[in-house]
Amino acid sequence: MIERARALADELVRLRRDIHAHPELSFQEHRTAALVADTLTEIGGFAIRTGVAKTGVVAELGSDGGPTIAIRADMDALPILEEAGRAYGSSNPGVMHACGHDAHTAMLLGAAHLLRERFAAENLPAGCACSSSRRRKIGTTRARAAACAWSKRA
Numbered sequence: 001m002i003e004r005a006r007a008l009a010d011e012l013v014r015l016r017r018d019i020h021a022h023p024e025l026s027f028q029e030h031r032t033a034a035l036v037a038d039t040l041t042e043i044g045g046f047a048i049r050t051g052v053a054k055t056g057v058v059a060e061l062g063s064d065g066g067p068t069i070a071i072r073a074d075m076d077a078l079p080i081l082e083e084a085g086r087a088y089g090s091s092n093p094g095v096m097h098a099c100g101h102d103a104h105t106a107m108l109l110g111a112a113h114l115l116r117e118r119f120a121a122e123n124l125p126a127g128c129a130c131s132s133s134r135r136r137k138i139g140t141t142r143a144r145a146a147a148c149a150w151s152k153r154a
Contacts, residue, residue, distance in 0.1 A: 004117065011019050012107070014037070016103050019075070021052065021091050024077055024095065025078075025094045036105065043116050046059035047059065059112065062119055073101070074099070076101060077095050077101065080095070
């Protein structure tokens with residue numbers, strides 16, 4: 001699995017830089033949520049719900065009623081002026097990803113990719129929920145109840 005994770009590195013860097021360049025404040029992450037949902041759709045195999053807690057995304061993989069793991073990431077940015085001058089710097093004046101949520105979201109998408117491959121390769125019966133909704137809402141271990149967990153500071 002480590003080799004496959006390394007193979008995803010360039011794509012995850014691209015995603016993080018894209019999210020970093022287009023920061024959105026909490027409950028305003030429409031572009032980021034669409035990017036997350038589109039990426040999960042491209043990965044395939046997930047039942048995806050958007051608009052959770054306004055701009056959140058929840059994706060479920062497997063649903064046999066057995067044990068489920070939930071993973072989450074924040075995707076909202078902060079109301080801070082970015083002055084770093086990077087090529088992928090904020091294109092939204094006064095809003096930036098100073099908190100690492102751009103990386104957090106990209107890492108979750110990488111984990112979703114690896115889990116999807118693992119579930120397919122091994123025909124695993126358990127479920128997995130990848131959630132991108134409001135921060136500080138903690139989900140239970142059931143995917144259906146995880147409509148809480150992938151907060152927004154991307």
